[in-house]
Amino acid sequence: MPFDPNDIMKDRITDIGPPKYDNFFPPYIKENYGKWKYHEILEPGVLVHVAETGAEVYTVRTGAPRLMSVDYIREVCEIADKHCGGYVRWTTRNNIEFMVDDKSKLQPLIDDLRSRGNWFPMGGTGASVTNIVHTQGWVHCHTPAIDASGIVKSVMDELFDYFGSHKLPAQVRISLACCLNMCGAVHCSDIAILGVHRKPPFVEHDRVQNVCEIPLVIAACPTAAIKPKKVGDRKSVEINQNRCMFCGNCYTMCPALPIADGDGDGIALWVGGKVSNSRTAPKFSKLAVPYIPNEPPRWPTVVQTIKKIVEVYASDARRYERIGEWIERIGWERFFEKTGLEFRHEHIDDYRLAMTTWRTTTQFKF
Amino acid sequence: MPFDPNDIMKDRITDIGPPKYDNFFPPYIKENYGKWKYHEILEPGVLVHVAETGAEVYTVRTGAPRLMSVDYIREVCEIADKHCGGYVRWTTRNNIEFMVDDKSKLQPLIDDLRSRGNWFPMGGTGASVTNIVHTQGWVHCHTPAIDASGIVKSVMDELFDYFGSHKLPAQVRISLACCLNMCGAVHCSDIAILGVHRKPPFVEHDRVQNVCEIPLVIAACPTAAIKPKKVGDRKSVEINQNRCMFCGNCYTMCPALPIADGDGDGIALWVGGKVSNSRTAPKFSKLAVPYIPNEPPRWPTVVQTIKKIVEVYASDARRYERIGEWIERIGWERFFEKTGLEFRHEHIDDYRLAMTTWRTTTQFKF
Amino acid sequence: MALKHKTPMLEELEKGPWPSFVADIRRMAARKPMCEDLLGLLELSYEQKEGHWKHGGIVGVFGYGGGVIGRYCDRPDLFPNVAHFHTLRVNQPASKFYSTEQLRKICDMWEEKGSGLTNMHGSTGDMVLLGTTTDQLEPVFYHLTHELGMDLGGSGSNLRTPSCCIGKARCEWSCLDTQEITYDLTMTYQDELHRPMFPYKFKFKTSGCPNDCVAAIARADCSIIGTWRDKIRIDQEAVRAYAAGELVPNGGSHGTAKRALDIQKEVVDLCPTGCMEWDGKTLKIWDEDCTRCMHCINVMPRALRPGQDTGATILFGAKAPILEGAQLSSVVIPFMKMEPPYDEFKELIEKVWDWWMENGKNRERLGELIQRFGMKAFLEAIEVQPDPRMIKTPRYNPYIFYDPADVPGGWEHDPKAFRERHHA
């Protein structure tokens, strides 16, 4: 029964949910489910997991652009068919994992991947820079202050060597979100790239009443900067620019409050967040650089600043120390000194919990 | 020229400030000012300081009730005249320090102090419980929920042995404030005793307009619980009891809003604060027991609860660990377990910075 | 192949060792005008440093309130093929294993009915089908449900697509059946997922252990994280083998060469609770002080393993910054056994939702409501007792909202008696 555009209710199926996960488990995964005993990384991008049954699974992890065409996926399928019995998976950070159940199948798989130009770089395991979790940017969203995929590509090109090696003191997780909505959940990353606006929205008074629900717009502003205002005989709003911190939330609620501005928008960099509970508790990322302009197509300043941070960290931190743990040990005064980043007024918090971030001790380094 | 009540401006002297401090320095203090080299505690309550010049000063510290009569001070003077060349000082925690410049003068001084019943107990040095910083209570203030001096006396009687010994892992600084104004600055003490109200003020509508400035009263409320209200033809206020957290600030501004209530008022205990920058940064005291009723004249529950905390700490903490440092090491879950104190909803913060006090990690002890 | 639009800036992104999304899109552009116009539009954004997409408007499939993000270009005059460019979020199989058969079917369908571009995967976990026109939404949905056995994921004020780490499928540390939990919740709450009924979005994420490989604690209104209540399992032989340099520390994370592990320095001294002792022969763990941070296990995977009395720590409230600032999830249930059909967990969640739906303002995430009403109100509503494991520290402000039920006479004073005792 093919789809009938004139009767969409015909044979309609709803609420079936996703396919059950184990439909797509390779047989050796199904058999050893819950029986894994230990793992080891054999080389960057290559893992072996050994089960209590003695079974082994070899995983090759490759970096992927995330924004990918069906052609790319078909190439993935081709590889998986050839080496992996027709199964493949994606990781939580958008890498691809090709698995084989026998050591003999590993090298052919690796050779095949390496033969395909730069489409399937191996890495992302252990103390590396793995794939950058990111968002839509100028490819799809309506609120971005920056592009996503282009910046990710530029940064990964520069840090490529750290993707396919274990040279860092610990994992470095980089994320990107193109606006303060933070779909990339950049708020807990070792390094976070965040798109920021720097001009309050302007108000298109002739449109507001038609395209927006004014009470929702007013409620959307975290700092209560928006008030209703009559302009002529139209209902509109007024923005107290002094209270605006450019979050764009009002624009999300109301297209008649455009906030994007090519010259004002750009990037803020954040450092020192983490998610795992290993050693230290999960942490938020903290502001490192308040603003870098958008520099398409290769965003050189952002790229070089991140590289600098990673390199200073690599040379200064102790093994196992995530960036945030390293900074907590050496102190923020030393972080700014060692990286050469400027400490500015923007670094000092002035939002709701600001007080908890001030230094209420005489302990600091000169 | 004696004082002339009919002409108070005659020969009036103002703004002379306090006597210059060194008017009252004993000669050996003046001579060795800034030249001290090291110190040592010879026994609880007895210190020697040695100067680069070789000079020595022996200090005997005695506990004092702080609320003291001129008779008491005269007895202090008598001792100081007899042994200390007519000088004496008070510490920042209301102990008294008798100093002599020669070892031979020390024992006679100590013997004299010991001969005077329980007026001049020696101690308060090193890893002891020193004097309790406190406030006015029912002796003088208008907002207290508790007495001050009587509770201090009851607690010090019970912990007396810790005053005159060095048996604790570190200093234990106890403070008391009789209301949330916290004149005793109890917010950073190892153990803090705090007077709390638990009923919202009642409003004497017939008095408010006469004795209070209504806008100031409204502004005084931290939770914006107070609104203006007309009662008959009088201006008054209305209190949203659900928003009241019993701080008494409105009563300070307006006597027509009495808050004291013999049955509702009582004591909250706090633990783990510190002021020094030694090892760890200064810390706030955290809630240990939300409420203990007033039990004059000897406040047995408060006294025993504090004793319990001190004893568990004494037996469990490592040397140098202040109470707060100990708790941070073992975890709050263990603190409540070991002390047997009940963990209740009041312990979970719900004021402005509440979010920063929640446990945002899977790290905890079962 | 020459494209309709000049894209000199984007071409710069075809260089370099990392796989290029531009090169990939360009190869599609040869046969898909949508991709061609997308590149042109993107080049314009690169020139102007501004995005060119408008708000979504309400598009979707019939009977569902989510799963589709509407998108219109603001320069249809220049790029008519992306005038409409809606996204479908397709609920991924838990932990993202696929058969190539399934993937190829999806590709074929999407090349035919959409742009042929995807995100593998979206940040929430969905397979994202990026860009199609309004008239294709129903056909895609029909195809998904009829041919592929797939369904849409969440968007809008509903349950969002749950996701999880790989868990027991390939990880030795998983204390939970992460996939099973994810699948069960997804199936049980299909209605919540497809028909917005909440004040705002709600996310579940499940990690098998405190390493939290799906970042649940940072990104889920309800974070389910595996843990154990008994002792870490120790193989003392293997510990000694690490010390002797016979095993690769940290499973090779810091280099795959063997080297003698300095157990004191790299394990014992980094244990956050200081609950380990190593005398050169035997590793002692005082498990009652262990906070199950995973560090020692991570460093010596062949010697140490999580305990066997496993379950989950349940935390609530994580979210991104809008409105009140970002939050991490907070511990609410220190430990819960997680076994199908997860009744205890579901009862809890339903109480959470009831409270949130009753009290939450429009666009107020659960975490923000807990902030606004206080943890006490939340715990009371979900009938959970306060526990010190819920807090980092007890309150340090004295602004306590005492319960009037605990106070003799409640909130009432006797003003007359008061004024008899105290003359004004």
Next chain:
Amino acid sequence: MALKHKTPMLEELEKGPWPSFVADIRRMAARKPMCEDLLGLLELSYEQKEGHWKHGGIVGVFGYGGGVIGRYCDRPDLFPNVAHFHTLRVNQPASKFYSTEQLRKICDMWEEKGSGLTNMHGSTGDMVLLGTTTDQLEPVFYHLTHELGMDLGGSGSNLRTPSCCIGKARCEWSCLDTQEITYDLTMTYQDELHRPMFPYKFKFKTSGCPNDCVAAIARADCSIIGTWRDKIRIDQEAVRAYAAGELVPNGGSHGTAKRALDIQKEVVDLCPTGCMEWDGKTLKIWDEDCTRCMHCINVMPRALRPGQDTGATILFGAKAPILEGAQLSSVVIPFMKMEPPYDEFKELIEKVWDWWMENGKNRERLGELIQRFGMKAFLEAIEVQPDPRMIKTPRYNPYIFYDPADVPGGWEHDPKAFRERHHA
């Protein structure tokens, strides 16, 4: 001696080893009816568990706006001798040394003109003369200024009596002339101290080193805390003597018996920055990493001493909870040399006051104003550059108030050009 009022409860407080304020007051009560009534009133409070004092009203000495706390009893019918019971705050000599001559004069005066009861001292630092009648205020003040060379301290919305630790007078660690600073500020700002002109109270406290024996960081709007910029002075011989058990660790704080100090465990491992090394012979301190916490110096006072390039860290904003919750002071000037006449410091303080007076609401402490306006506004007003030493961590929320001066075109958009680029 039998008193007018029965005080069975208070008598319980005459028992026990700690000096009894009740026994002390009772001996005065024999000759002072004020003390007798005070005991009676206090007994009534003990019975009713409520205080019996009313608000102060405006009492004071002519020309001063502070220094006196008015107090009236709410049962003058029962206790007429404490119907008025005002307190005078007398500015103590810095660090509270006295000659007995001076003390005796004060006692005689106060026995004659007041209750004969005192607090030695008040929490702010004043000598507190507790309880007299309104008609005695001027005579007491006259006597203080004419006979005793003393003056009133602060109360109300003015500068409060500055106070300090014993500092160089008897402490080897003091990096500041704490008394001199306190005295100089007190004298320079007599007008601010006596005539309320601020939005609320303002306190200075000065400690000679980070041990902070006057609790400045917790209790002063401006906390002046001694520190040093160069290296800790080490006497290696003495370090070894501690290790060998020849010297008493921590100056005897943990027992006065000699014992071998485990320098690794008790000093090096407790150093918060891990900047020390001990090889059993020599103690190495990497001073550039030292945060001058004092721990190692406290533990080995005969081996380690603060450096010699001394000065103060200046912090602002500490206060008790009313209104916004308690605050500790925050670092604003990491290091300032402190030498008479303290011009640099006074210039700073006057800028701080100007800003606070201009912007502070009634009863808004400096710390709260900094919270409300933001640290940036404060630093700009006092012309101090941001420094990472001011913060524990940089902001973690993205709600940045960018300065329009840094943005091309400031806050202005060109709406028309925008709509040419982006069709609505």
